[in-house]
Amino acid sequence: MTTTTPTVGALLRTWRRRRGLSQLELAGRADSSSRHISFIENGRSRPSEEMVLRLADRLDVPVRERNALLLAAGYAPHYAQTALDDPSMETLREGISRLLTGYEPYPALVVDATYNVIAANRGIAMLLDGLPEHLLAPPQNAMRITLHPEGLASKIHNLKEWRGHLLAQMERQIALARSGPLRALYEEVSAYPVAERPGDSEPDAPVPYIALPLVIEHDGHLLSFVSSIATFNTPMDVTVAELAIETMLPADPATVKYLRSLGSLGD
Numbered sequence: 500m501t502t503t504t505p506t507v508g509a510l511l512r513t514w515r516r517r518r519g520l521s522q523l524e525l526a527g528r529a530d531s532s533s534r535h536i537s538f539i540e541n542g543r544s545r546p547s548e549e550m551v552l553r554l555a556d557r558l559d560v561p562v563r564e565r566n567a568l569l570l571a572a573g574y575a576p577h578y579a580q581t582a583l584d585d586p587s588m589e590t591l592r593e594g595i596s597r598l599l600t601g602y603e604p605y606p607a608l609v610v611d612a613t614y615n616v617i618a619a620n621r622g623i624a625m626l627l628d629g630l631p632e633h634l635l636a637p638p639q640n641a642m643r644i645t646l647h648p649e650g651l652a653s654k655i656h657n658l659k660e661w662r663g664h665l666l667a668q669m670e671r672q673i674a675l676a677r678s679g680p681l682r683a684l685y686e687e688v689s690a691y692p693v694a695e696r697p698g699d700s701e702p703d704a705p706v707p708y709i710a711l712p713l714v715i716e717h718d719g720h721l722l723s724f725v726s727s728i729a730t731f732n733t734p735m736d737v738t739v740a741e742l743a744i745e746t747m748l749p750a751d752p753a754t755v756k757y758l759r760s761l762g763s764l765g766d
Contacts, residue, residue, distance in 0.1 A: 522604035612741035
């Protein structure tokens with residue numbers, strides 16, 4: 500059995516169709532012509548390295564896949580992939596650590612492209628307290644920990660809505676990037692059973708949430724958070740490009756009061 504490696508033209512055509520663009524629309528964005536785009540996609544013209552990178556930029560191709568496009572076109576990868584424990588990443592690691600610590604007592608964490616937890620602060624550790632070891636053993640995965648019936652799912656009072664939000668988020672990412680591991684993770688966590696929570700109730704008074712909150716129980720207290728996700732601008736390294744920093748902002752005064760009452764979370 501033999502396998503055929505996709506050409507750069509075939510890969511670019513796939514990305515163009517994923518973005519819902521015609522050849523003419525892509526040509527306009529890339530300062531090219533639809534004829535040239537057609538020739539590239541059909542293999543009649545070999546794009547320059549600069550053109551590959553320009554088309555990848557206009558198609559919002561993830562950094563990892565830009566390297567794949569360059570390799571398919573016969574060029575060397577443009578973006579390095581440096582391990583986070585490499586000495587050259589020391590400044591990044593220190594910056595992330597300061598950011599997470601500075602956000603306490605509110606929860607915050609850093610995940611990679613498949614939601615493996617790279618770093619987390621003590622606000623996250625507080626929420627994970629009491630979960631089974633098999634979910635907390637390395638490598639920790641934020642989606643598994645959140646949606647597994649023995650994980651945070653057992654404490655989330657609006658699980659149906661929050662689960663739907665997380666799965667939709669993963670679906671959008673899968674549509675944007677060719678990621679077999681992310682697809683496998685999605686299929687795993689979306690198949691977890693969803694237990695009904697009899698007795699769940701609405702807050703005593705309506706709260707004007709600014710976004711869908713995560714409503715989760717901790718030590719008998721009902722806490723509400725809204726989530727914000729940040730990524731690095733114009734990354735030049737695959738590892739950095741795939742990092743995401745998620746911070747949990749208290750969504751009501753009661754949550755703020757409770758977290759502040761915990762002081763430094765144990766110190």
